[in-house]
Amino acid sequence: MGKYDPLRDYLRKLKTDEVELSFAEMERKIGYMLPKSASLPQWWANTTDPAATHVQRKAWGDAGFDAFLIAGADRVSFKRVQSTRSAP
Template sequence: MSKYDPLSGHLRRQRQGELELTFAEIERILGAMLPKSAARQQWWANTTDPYTSQVQRKAWGDAGFDAFLIAGKDRVRFKRVR
């Protein structure tokens, strides 16, 4: 079980094709703080790198979403991809 499974479950329950969540909302869903690196665009990248572990990307990807950091706003837009 991943720390990010609650986010995946939350996204799976969404009916709309796009939604925005603040960092605070995501942290409430997770029951834990996001790492400081979540403030960087790369942390929310939707591409996979076979040389690093990317459990957070798997969470929204498995739920059928891509994630996009809204710079300077501590917000993330999730868009359904399938």
């Protein structure tokens, strides 16, 4: 089990296409403190490069989300890349 798998699993179960989580909420989900570098936008940068080795990016990417740091708020907005919900 990867360090960020609980975050991935949480995002996969969401019925909404967007959610904001505080660093504290994510830390409770994963059971670890986020690194100091999580306060930098680069840590949350999204990539489609299959060779990328950043396990945190793989977690939300595998769940179908992109992540966007909300500067100065210790919060992150996760937005679904492609909705898997049926159109009404």
